[in-house]
Amino acid sequence: MDKEKQETSIDAEIEISEVQEHNKSSDDELSEIERLRAEVAEWEDKFLRTHASFENSKRLLAKDKATAVAYANESFASDILSVIDSLDSALNMINVDESENNEFMKKMKEGLTLVDEQLHKVLEKHHIKPVDCNKEYDPNVHQAIMQVESDKHNSGDIVQVLQKGYTIKDRVLRPAMVSTAK
Amino acid sequence: MSKVLGIDLGTTNSAMSIFENGEAKIIANKEGKNTTPSVVAFTDKGEIIVGDSAKRQAVTNPKKTIYSIKRIMGLMFDEEHAQEAKARLPYHIINRNGACAIEISDKTYTPQEISAKILMKLKEDAEAYLGEEVTDAVITVPAYFNDAQRKATKEAGTIAGLNVLRIINEPTSAALAYGLDKKDAEQILVYDLGGGTFDATVLETGDNVVEVMATGGDAFLGGDDFDNRIIDFVANEFKSQTGIDIKSDVMALQRVKDAAETAKKELSSSTETEINLPFITADASGPKHLVQKITRAKFESLIDDLVESTIGTLKSVLRDANITKNDISEIVMVGGSTRIPLVQEEVKKFFGKELNKSVNPDEVVALGAAIQGGVLRGDVKDVLLLDVTPLSLGIETLGGVTTKVIEKGTTIPAKKSQVFSTAEDNQPAVSIHVLQGEREFAKDNKSLGMFELRDIPAAPRGVPQIEVTFDIDANGILTVTAQDKGTGKQQEIKITGSSGLSDEEIEKMVQDAEANRAEDEKRKALVEARNNADALIHQTKKSLTDLGDSFDAGEKANIEIAIKDLETLLKNDSATKEQIEDKVRILTEKSHKLAEAVYAKEKGGKKQTATKKAEDDDIIDAEVE
Numbered sequence: 001m002d003k004e005k006q007e008t009s010i011d012a013e014i015e016i017s018e019v020q021e022h023n024k025s026s027d028d029e030l031s032e033i034e035r036l037r038a039e040v041a042e043w044e045d046k047f048l049r050t051h052a053s054f055e056n057s058k059r060l061l062a063k064d065k066a067t068a069v070a071y072a073n074e075s076f077a078s079d080i081l082s083v084i085d086s087l088d089s090a091l092n093m094i095n096v097d098e099s100e101n102n103e104f105m106k107k108m109k110e111g112l113t114l115v116d117e118q119l120h121k122v123l124e125k126h127h128i129k130p131v132d133c134n135k136e137y138d139p140n141v142h143q144a145i146m147q148v149e150s151d152k153h154n155s156g157d158i159v160q161v162l163q164k165g166y167t168i169k170d171r172v173l174r175p176a177m178v179s180t181a182k
Numbered sequence: 183m184s185k186v187l188g189i190d191l192g193t194t195n196s197a198m199s200i201f202e203n204g205e206a207k208i209i210a211n212k213e214g215k216n217t218t219p220s221v222v223a224f225t226d227k228g229e230i231i232v233g234d235s236a237k238r239q240a241v242t243n244p245k246k247t248i249y250s251i252k253r254i255m256g257l258m259f260d261e262e263h264a265q266e267a268k269a270r271l272p273y274h275i276i277n278r279n280g281a282c283a284i285e286i287s288d289k290t291y292t293p294q295e296i297s298a299k300i301l302m303k304l305k306e307d308a309e310a311y312l313g314e315e316v317t318d319a320v321i322t323v324p325a326y327f328n329d330a331q332r333k334a335t336k337e338a339g340t341i342a343g344l345n346v347l348r349i350i351n352e353p354t355s356a357a358l359a360y361g362l363d364k365k366d367a368e369q370i371l372v373y374d375l376g377g378g379t380f381d382a383t384v385l386e387t388g389d390n391v392v393e394v395m396a397t398g399g400d401a402f403l404g405g406d407d408f409d410n411r412i413i414d415f416v417a418n419e420f421k422s423q424t425g426i427d428i429k430s431d432v433m434a435l436q437r438v439k440d441a442a443e444t445a446k447k448e449l450s451s452s453t454e455t456e457i458n459l460p461f462i463t464a465d466a467s468g469p470k471h472l473v474q475k476i477t478r479a480k481f482e483s484l485i486d487d488l489v490e491s492t493i494g495t496l497k498s499v500l501r502d503a504n505i506t507k508n509d510i511s512e513i514v515m516v517g518g519s520t521r522i523p524l525v526q527e528e529v530k531k532f533f534g535k536e537l538n539k540s541v542n543p544d545e546v547v548a549l550g551a552a553i554q555g556g557v558l559r560g561d562v563k564d565v566l567l568l569d570v571t572p573l574s575l576g577i578e579t580l581g582g583v584t585t586k587v588i589e590k591g592t593t594i595p596a597k598k599s600q601v602f603s604t605a606e607d608n609q610p611a612v613s614i615h616v617l618q619g620e621r622e623f624a625k626d627n628k629s630l631g632m633f634e635l636r637d638i639p640a641a642p643r644g645v646p647q648i649e650v651t652f653d654i655d656a657n658g659i660l661t662v663t664a665q666d667k668g669t670g671k672q673q674e675i676k677i678t679g680s681s682g683l684s685d686e687e688i689e690k691m692v693q694d695a696e697a698n699r700a701e702d703e704k705r706k707a708l709v710e711a712r713n714n715a716d717a718l719i720h721q722t723k724k725s726l727t728d729l730g731d732s733f734d735a736g737e738k739a740n741i742e743i744a745i746k747d748l749e750t751l752l753k754n755d756s757a758t759k760e761q762i763e764d765k766v767r768i769l770t771e772k773s774h775k776l777a778e779a780v781y782a783k784e785k786g787g788k789k790q791t792a793t794k795k796a797e798d799d800d801i802i803d804a805e806v807e
Contacts, residue, residue: 057203060312071214082444082459085437089461093469139223139231139239146432147242156226156242162433171214172234177436180242 070169077128077168087116088164123166131165131176133158141165143175153181186347186555187308187319190355190548191297191335193252194378196220197548198304200312201556206359206549208542211307217544218307222299223247224286232303244272246286248296254282255293255338256331294334298341305342319344320555322547325351325383325397347558353383354392355550356516360538363392368511369503373529375492376517378404382495384503384510396503398495403488405446405519411484412442416457416474424470426463434463438472445476450521453478482524489528496532507533515539516546569594572688575652575660578615578624580605581709587652590620590692594658599651601667603644607720611636612648614664616677620695622702628691633675635664643720704759711762715752718766719745722773725780732783737775744769 094109123129131141137158142165150159158178165176188199188206195217199208211218213234223236224246231239240247250271257264259277268275274285283290301319308316323335332349339346350358353372357363362370365387374381381399385392416438417428428434441457448455459472500507513533519525520543530537541549570593576586579602588598604612611634619627638646647667654660658678665672695702722745726738748765751757 053203060202063311067214074214082437082440086458086460090469093461093464137239137242139225139235143238144240144242145436163436175238177433 071171073126073128074168074171074173077123077126077166077173081166081174084119085163087112087119091116127169128173129167131167131172133161133165133176133178137178137180141167141172141175142178144180145177146179147182148179150181155181157181184315184317185312186552186559187305187316187344188355188548188551188553188555189301189304189319189321190352190551191252191300191321191323191338192220192376193250194220194376196300196304197545198308199545199548199552200308201552201559206552206556208545208548209308209311211304212310218300218304219249220252220297220300221247221249222251222296230299232299245274248273248284248286251284251293251296255297256328256334257282258330292334294338294341297335297338301338301342301344305344317343317345318347318555318559320348320350320551320558321346322350322352322355322551324381325353325394327351348554350551350554351383351392351394352547353381353385353394353397353514353516355547355554356514357385357387357392357512358550358553359541359546360512360514362512362514362538363387363390365511369395369505369509370512370514371496371499371510371533372514372516373492373496373520374399374516375519375525376404377406377519378402380404380492380495382492382499384499384505395505396499398499398502400491400495403491404517407488408446408485408519408522409439409442411488412446412476412481413438415476415480415484416442416472419474420472424465426465426470428463428472431463434459437462446481446522449476449478449481450523478523485522485524489522489524492525493528493532496529510535513537514546516543518544569658571596571654573618573628573691574620575630575654576617577602577650577662578613578617580713582624583706583709584617584619584622584624584627587650588654594654595656597651597653599649602648602650604638604641604646604648605643607643608640609643609646610638610640612638612664614650614662614673614675616660616662616675619691621698622706626694626698626702630660630677631662631675633662633664633673635666635671635673637669637671638666639668642724644717708759708762711759711766712752712757715748715762715766718769719748722769722776725773725776729776729779729783733776733779737772741769741772741776744772 091109091112094105094112120130133142137144137156142158145162148159150157153159157180159181160179161176162179163177166173185200185202187209188201190197190199196219197208197217199206201207208216210216211233215234218233219237221233221236221240223231223239223243225231225239225243236247237249240249250267253267253271254264254275257267258280259275259282260280264275264282276283276285276290278290278292281292283292284296301321305316305319319339321335321339323332327335336346336349353374354363356372356374357370362368367388368386370385370387372381372383372385374383379399379401380403381397383397384395386395387393413429413435420426420428428438437459438457441459445455445457454475454477457472457474457476461469462472463470496507500510510533513529513535515526515529515537520539526537526539570591571588572590574586574590575588576584579585585600585602587600588596602612613632613634615624615632616630617624617627618630621627635648638648649665649667651663651665652660653663660677661674662677663672663674722741726733726741744765748762748769751761751765
């Protein structure tokens with residue numbers, strides 16, 4: 001009888017300690033689950049942020065690409081300006097009076113003027129235009145490199161264009177170099 | 183959370199950058215330029231303009247165009263540098279409560295307020311580009327700036343509506359852009375040669391902190407001076423040839439200035455250039471042209487003394503820091519003028535070490551500021567450092583060729599699949615030989631492993647669909663799976679340590695591939711020719727068998743001769759691609775009648791079993807896809 005009781009009590013102890021162990025491991029499990037939940041939430045957040053960041057990058061890359069394509073010619077256009085300058089200089093130097101009997105020079109000037117027009121047509125086709133200097137001084141497109149005396153101009157107005165300027169689409173390729181009235 | 187704007191607020195020019203997805207990136211301004219002149223102008227119309235447009239009207243508006251404001255930021259009116267600046271600058275600097283202030287018309291502005299206008303333009307342009315608000319910034323200052331100057335710079339940021347997270351030193355910023363802040367207990371020399379100033383700084387790294395040990399320089403030495411040496415040379419040569427002084431002609435001088443700057447830049451990559459200015463001017467005898475060759479050697483002789491003086495400055499800065507040149511472990515090059523080969527050569531010679539110059543020297547300070555912003559924001563530690571596969575991965579295909587499945591440089595984890603097929607009729611198994619490397623032929627690449635997929639149902643060559651999938655996980659473990667899409671049966675192999683090659687080994691393999699590329703491509707073309715010939719023979723024989731007696735016997739004999747010819751050629755190992763292609767062409771031509779007969783048969787067949795055949799066709803199309 002006693003033995004039975006002892007056995008029962010031992011069993012009971014074992015049962016109790018098993019139950020306690022079970023509770024403890026339940027607690028452990030619960031806190032593990034909590035921890036895992038928190039971790040999952042963290043990863044979810046990271047993933048969403050990375051994805052959002054990726055979307056933003058795509059948007060900016062597309063923008064950059066569009067800009068690069070739109071202004072792909074900018075560097076070439078910039079370099080060709082000095083060639084245009086040379087041609088302009090040449091034309092300016094050929095001063096042939098209508099009365100002069102220099103047919104060859106007249107024809108040269110005529111021809112070079114046609115070349116000049118041809119060049120400007122090509123430029124315009126590629127959205128490269130000369131800067132308009134027949135308007136008020138505008139620092140966005142005119143670079144003032146000196147001030148001169150002038151009775152014919154109001155103060156601050158453009159007196160002389162020393163070097164032509166050009167724009168490409170809505171960017172300034174090279175500002176026009178001008179002198180302004182004091 | 184908004185991004186942090188890294189700002190290089192320079193004396194002459196400013197630049198800005200942000201930290202995006204683990205990288206610093208320069209942001210262009212509204213005008214499309216990466217740098218913005220640090221100029222603020224108050225026009226007669228009452229407008230305030232900033233940047234290029236302000237610079238352009240400077241000559242017409244000298245009293246109200248404020249440039250080089252950095253020279254008096256945070257200075258007291260009586261300080262020596264302030265007085266020096268006052269003497270050189272055309273606008274009105276006054277004493278307001280002991281500090282410097284600018285007087286414009288009847289208003290006064292602090293230098294902070296002026297700088298704020300520059301910062302505001304940068305902020306607006308950045309916001310326009312990013313499409314979002316920018317509130318936080320990191321701004322750089324010279325290493326020699328004192329507390330008052332740094333405080334003033336921070337104030338300027340606040341006035342501009344920016345929350346300045348930190349003010350950092352320009353040389354430190356440059357070091358950050360190269361990741362040198364991670365070094366421990368090392369000395370770094372930053373050589374900053376810009377458009378108008380030269381600064382040399384010795385930095386010391388350690389404990390995640392970068393300290394300035396000593397700094398020195400020349401506030402009036404830069405790229406502009408190099409340009410002037412060329413202009414002087416060209417003008418003198420022209421004068422001795424023509425007697426004309428170009429410098430007195432405003433227009434001509436401008437063209438020469440532009441050409442000189444272009445020539446200087448060209449001489450950084452060519453050993454010789456020519457300044458070509460036709461119709462530069464004219465005198466009584468007619469138009470004059472300026473054509474002047476300049477060699478790099480000549481240019482170097484013109485600027486020798488200027489570069490020499492920077493080396494002298496280096497010596498004195500090292501003395502101030504109490505170290506020798508051998509104590510310097512890294513040299514960082516900043517400023518556009520460091521692109522000049524002579525500058526690089528002299529600095530390299532002086533230290534006897536390679537220079538850090540891979541980052542754009544005009545942008546490196548702004549980029550470093552953005553990186554600092556990223557670090558402060560925690561972006562840097564959050565960024566997952568992902569690996570890339572250093573070498574391509576693929577399998578061996580017909581002819582001993584390597585077919586790449588994952589290209590080198592692919593970020594991992596990555597998964598890619600490709601469908602392959604059998605090479606022979608009734609082939610019962612495929613052997614998947616996994617390779618790593620860039621060479622065209624399997625035998626030249628590294629073998630990572632091999633396995634077989636068996637029990638492929640009998641079918642003509644090219645018909646079975648074997649999908650091969652390469653899957654690399656985040657730890658770099660590669661799993662290659664082969665699945666017969668018809669039966670669903672699959673086999674796989676797991677390969678660890680596939681990226682266990684050292685950097686040197688990887689580099690060597692890449693270089694080997696480059697060196698052998700032409701040769702490899704030739705051999706591959708030959709293999710492809712052989713494969714095509716094989717396939718053609720097989721297809722032709724099959725068609726002949728299919729048509730049987732319904733095909734003209736004479737034609738058949740002709741074709742069989744051509745087939746025999748080609749087969750004999752293929753047996754010869756030294757057959758060339760041209761020879762093979764020639765015989766293939768002959769066989770194709772001879773097979774025209776055969777092809778016609780095959781189509782005729784199919785068409786005839788079609789009429790009788792129209793619906794069914796059409797359905798079959800659909801299925802075949804889908805599989806080929």
